[in-house]
Amino acid sequence: MQVLKFGGSSVATAENIGRVLDLAEAAGRRQPAVVVVSALGGVTDALIGAGRRAAAADATYRDLLQELEQRHLAVVRELLPITGQSAVLSVVKTHCNELESLCDGIFALGELSDRTLDKLVSYGELLSSKMVAAGLAARGAAHQWLDSRQLIRTDARYGHAAVDFAATHDRIQAAVPAAGVPLYVAPGFIASAPDGSTTTLGRGGSDYTAAIFAGALSASQLEIWTDVSGMMTADPRLVRAARPIPRISYQEAMELSHFGAKVLYPPTVQPVMRQGIPLWIKNTFAPEDEGTLVEVAPPANHAFVRGLSSIGPVALLRLEGSGMVGIPGFSRRLFAALAREQVNVILITQSSSEHSICVAVSAPEAARAQQAADAEFAPEILAGRLDPLDREDDLAIVALVGEQMKNHPGISGRMFGALGQNGVNIRAIAQGSSEKNISTVIRQQDVRKAINVLHESFFEATARQVNVVVTGVGNVGRKLLEQLSRQQPWLLEKLRLNLRVVGLATSKQFVLDEEGIDLSNWQAALEAGQALNLTTFTEQLLALNLRNTVFVDVTASADVAQVYAGLLAKSVAVVACNKVAASSEYQSYAHLKSLAQEFNTHFLFETNVGAGLPIIGTLGDLLRSGDEVQRMQAVLSGTLNFVFNNYDGTRPFAEVVRQAQDEGYTEPDPRLDLTGVDVARKILILAREAGHPLEMSEVVNESFLPASCLEGDVPAFYEQLAVHEPHFRGLFDAAAAEGKKLRFVASFADGQARVGLQALPPSHDLYSLQGKDNAVLFYTNRYVEQPLVIKGAGAGAEVTASGVFADVLRAVQS
CATH class of the missing domain: 3.40.1160.10 (Acetylglutamate kinase-like)
Structure with missing residues (x-):
């Protein structure tokens, strides 16, 4: 039968x-x-x-x-x-x-x-x-x-x-x-x-x-x-990559069912479980699909986590007070009061200090449960031995289920770590001694994100989805989008990263699409977007609540830098090509670094110094391995290096600067480069990353530009460069007469940072830099006489975009 x-x-x-x-x-x-x-x-x-x-x-x-x-x-x-x-x-x-x-x-x-x-x-x-x-x-x-x-x-x-x-x-x-x-x-x-x-x-x-x-x-x-074709590893309405579970135990099926897997209901299992009768879950509309077999002892396999489930909305009721400690009967009275009102308790957790009991109930029953508990403990609450029952609404329970979890250490840590990295705050935890189920209470609005994050973490065949938002689509931003588009198949195949751009913004427009923007036609999507309001933009981004989100700032905007703190506080990683934040007041810089640490995310800005060169990353590796930086010398402006490598007195200085701008090596206003302000920011950032709380005002900037070059607009700047050609020719001739080359050098030593034009002899490590190269010399406790040298192209949209790209991958892989 x-x-x-x-x-x-x-x-x-x-x-x-x-x-x-x-x-x-x-x-x-x-x-x-x-x-x-x-x-x-x-x-x-x-x-x-x-x-x-x-x-x-x-x-x-x-x-x-x-x-x-x-x-x-x-x-x-x-x-x-x-x-x-x-x-x-x-x-x-x-x-x-x-x-x-x-x-x-x-x-x-x-x-x-x-x-x-x-x-x-x-x-x-x-x-x-x-x-x-x-x-x-x-x-x-x-x-x-x-x-x-x-x-x-x-x-x-x-x-x-x-x-x-x-x-x-x-x-x-x-x-x-x-x-x-x-x-x-x-x-x-x-x-x-x-x-x-x-x-x-x-x-x-x-x-x-x-x-x-x-x-x-x-x-x-x-x-x-x-x-549906059986029980699934997760709700397919929430997780597109959910797949059928071929075989599962009765206990696992009951756990998943209890926490919301609506294919099966817990009482269903009991009459057949007692007799060990196999239970098949099949699809009427696809009868050829295998479905799920629920049995007493399914064969062991590598899937020690069988599935994920969620139930909500629920409310969390918390009874606590010093009057509970050491006094028996509080739990019994609480559950009896709820039972009299026919309130079903979904989850229970109690602190070891006996100071608190926490239960989760379905949202429709929450008010009735609160009234019942308050009535039961009214004398103790009135006497101050207990606090009034605390109730927290708009919550949900996400459960990780698998009989084999008990044989694999670290499951809880992996679960909590994955949720924490995505800003999912856990309000309560319950794990039975059998370790078949680990349940967490989270915000209802975080359920979709949490389920997807956990599914990616525990079902390895699924590619990890990465959601990127790019602000700024100028030269660097465009190159970044080209690189992202070109590299998507490789990332999916080699790194199991499903990287997609879900947001774009310029100074005028923005677009957000949680399904991903077609990078072959991103311009059209952006043109059809909304007028930019940074507050609206970030609010809508956070409302999407997407997992593994990286916000990329490829602008020079101080306004965009202002949104970093709010994003980091929601565990959205920030990758900044923009130097404003890292070179602003030290307190602000430190606050952003602290937020990234507190909310288990990343604030990365490798391209702030040296475009795509691994300068900040290398400095961090030195410090983390116990080394200490004693001094630094660096050429940190590809623009200035290009200018002084190409200026030999045969062409006017203004003409060489204009060439640098035409080839994309300068900021839109070249004075930011030639005044040394940009270099000063970079050495400031390196000093801070080395552990020194410097302010921008403490960086000594020895400018080589005549004062009149800084007056007026950009055309006036070029006019003044032509007027002062003898000044620039004099600088070159004086250096050449001694067999030296002009380099705009940034240095840090004894807690002091300075930038300025120097004439360097052939023996100096910075003498032979070509084209738009940058170089940094780290003198440390380990690199005393011969410095650690990092050298390479320090400007250009392509290499800068590649540095930003590397930071994006670093943010989602570490």
Whole structure:
């Protein structure tokens, strides 16, 4: 004997019922089968709605009943040949008339009792099961319809009746073999009390009915047919990469079901679990899919985490106070008070100090639970021994489930670490000694992010999704987008990173798209975006609440730098090509670094110094390994190095500077480079990264530009450069006369930073720099006489973009 159960979606239409009939007949040819069916999809909710309308004196309940009648009649007419319709249409009409009479009574009384509601909703399964039986009859399949109300005996707790298994087993065993037919059809969800009145089995009642039949008949297997291909590693509505779980234990299935996996309900498992009856979860609409086999002991595999589940919204109730310490009975009183109000406790945690008890309950029951607890502990609260019950709403529970987790250390740490790196704050934790389940209470709005983060962390075949937002699409920004687009396939294949750009912004426009922006046509997406308001932009970005988010600033804007703190505080990593933040007041710089550490994210700005050269990263490695920087010398301006490598007196100085600007080596205003302000910022940043709390005002800047060059606008600047050509020629000639080269050098020693033009001899490490090269010399406790030298191209959109790209990868891989 086998038992098959078909859910509401499986019998929602005549076409779907046809699939059910095919599967039922195929099963009956293998061995006798009991087919348990739910009401047509949506019918139970509609019946409850009709009853409530009637109780509220809302006469539109009749319209709702009429719609239900027409729906069932239409299914019969489509499902059955004309010759077989009459009797079934009559049955449908009879039941619908009974429904109308019942609702008329509710309307007249203005009351809907639990007993009457059970009677009302039972018609959904009665109608669907009789239509399925009629479909089998029309096909000539031998079968018998069974009235579950006559077979399943319960107590009189209407709405969630408890089954009398001894009486029920006797009735089922007597009724089913007696008929001797290959197929039996029974309505799910419904049963009867000792006085014969109709009861229902509560949430997941049709699954429960099927399990009761399977247990009573010692069935070879139970099949639950639904609209998904088995239990999934996570809710596919939340996680696109979720996949079916081929085999799972009863205990794991119950844990996942308890915490929201709606394919199966915990009571369903119990009648078959006791007898070790295999349970298959299959897809009516894809019967060829393997589905999920729930069994006593599935074979061991590498998947020590079987799945993820979530339930919400929930509320957290916290009872605490010094009066609880060492005093027995508080837990018992709390749970008894909740039980009297029929409040189900979903999660429990208690501090070892006995100072606090925390429970999670479903959101609709939270107010009732709080009132019950406050009433129970009113004397202690009044005396000050306990605090008034604290309630926190808009929460959810995310659970990690797997029987093999107990054999693998570090699962909890990995779970909490993954959530923490993405700014998901954990409000409460529960982990049983069996270690089959680790449950965390988080904000409801973080559920999607949390589930995806954990799925990426524990199911290694899934690529990790990285969401990048780029602010600034000038020369460097455009090159960055080109590099990201070109490298996406490689990152996916080699690093398992699904990197996508979800946001773009300029000084005028922005666009955000959580599905990702097509980088082959990003200009069109940006043009169709919204007018830029930085506050709106960041608010919308944070509202998306995407995991593994990296905010990239490729501007020189002080306004954009102002949003870093708010992003870091939400665990959004910040990669800054913009030097404003790292070179601003030391307190601000330190605050951003502190936020990144506090919220377990990254504030990275490698390209602030030396474009794509690994200068800041190398400095950090030295310090982390215990070295100490004694002094630094550096050429940190690719622009100035280009200018002095190309100025030999044969061409005017102004012409060389203009060439540098035309080739993209300078800022839009070249004076930022030539005055040494940009270099001063860079040595300041290096000094700070080396552990020295310097301010910009403390950096000595020995400018080589005449004062008049700094007046007016950029055209005036070039005019003044031409006027002062003798000055620049003099600097060059004086250096050349001594066999030296001009270099704009930044230095740090003895806590003092300075920048200025120097004439360096051929023996100096900075003498031979070519083109737009940068170089940094680190003199440390380990590199005393011969410095550690980092040298290479220090300007240009391509190399700067590559440095930003490297920071993005560093932010999501470390």
